[in-house]
Amino acid sequence: MxxxxxxxxxxxxxxxxxxxxxxxxxxxxxxxxxxxxxxxxxxxxxxxxxxxxxxxxxxxxxxxxxxxxxxxxxxxxxxxxxxxxxxxxxxxxxxxxKMDEMSGVSTQLRLLQNRLRETDYDLFQEKELTLKLLERVRLLSAPCIQLNQQQVLIPLFGDLTKAKVIAIRDPLLESIHNFKAETVLVDFTAVDRIDEKGLDEWEALLQSLKVMGKECIITGLKPEHAKSLHLMNSRLTMRFSASLLGVLSGNR
The missing domain is CATH 3.30.450.20 (PAS domain)
Structure with missing residues (x-):
């Protein structure tokens, strides 16, 4: 081989x-x-x-x-x-x-949610844990992967909501800063629904990247996502690519 x-x-x-x-x-x-x-x-x-x-x-x-x-x-x-x-x-x-930690957290979350549905007594502590696990799932649904000295990859998963963007914003900005990457590749292939308020928060996150001097390249857009992000691009400097593989191989 x-x-x-x-x-x-x-x-x-x-x-x-x-x-x-x-x-x-x-x-x-x-x-x-x-x-x-x-x-x-x-x-x-x-x-x-x-x-x-x-x-x-x-x-x-x-x-x-x-x-x-x-x-x-x-x-x-x-x-x-x-x-x-x-x-x-x-x-x-x-x-x-896929991140093993995310898989384990998701399994715990499903078990807790099933238990909450099946019982009618006070499960305050379990509810608190469920909320913490939901927050953890949101964080893990946008990992920051360093590809090389110039590029980091952020593959997004699930719905893009206001709560998710708020949860992932600070950890992502900190990781991007620590990696000293010049280009941020954001892959939307596994994104389902984009919430309107989630889009507003996402625009604020991209504005922060712009202030930090980072180039943002969006890949894997679905037709239903393209219109919203195209309108955003009129206010922010972004680049779009049909596929993540094309960017990684140098063909944007």
Whole structure:
């Protein structure tokens, strides 16, 4: 397996596959996470193989979906898969593992919410814990990932609401400042609904990035998101890209 891969500088697993989904080359991060493998089927959970084969067929548009992988330590992990066909015979894939902490917190939250629905006595302490877990989920739904000295990636998940933006604002600004990144890549691929007040708070967050001298590039927009963010762009300096993979490979 060749590890001399074009995205080797990324702190994320990256793989180049041929049209039969066999490995052409992979990044050091992919080798460290999955060990020695020669085809995608070697690292994808058996129950996800059919899904992977159906979604990774040659196509012109960028690909994004979730998939279960098996690490070299035989641990099952859920990850976002970003793919782009460079030609009919070459597919570039970047794997962004979901945060284990977020998964654990979400499980605890669901259990507590079920208990609150099923009981009719006072659960004040449990309610307090539920609120704290909700706040933690909001924080984890916008992790800040340093890609290199110049770029950080913020993949957003779920609805973009006022409460979420307020929760993630200070930690994100602090992380971006500490990383000393010049460019902030914000991926909207996994965003569902954008609340109007959430959009107002998001604009204020982008204004803060502008004051800090950071360039913001928005990727993965859905048609329903584009109009709102386009209007915002008339007031703020932002750049848009059709896919995260295109930005990471230098094609904005």
């Amino acid at each position: 060749n590890t001399g891969y074009q995205f080797d500088g990324l702190p994320l697993p990256a793989i180049q596959l041929n049209n039969s989904l066999s490995v052409i080359s992979c990044s050091q991060e992919a080798s460290s996470l999955f060990g020695d493998f020669t085809a995608l089927r070697d690292i994808v959970d058996e129950g996800s193989l059919k899904k992977a084969g159906n979604l990774l067929k040659p196509q012109k548009t960028p690909i994004k979906f979730e998939l279960n992988f098996v690490t070299k330590d035989l641990e099952l992990i859920l990850a976002d898969v970003y793919g782009k066909w460079d030609s009919d015979f070459s597919l570039s894939v970047i794997i962004v593992p």
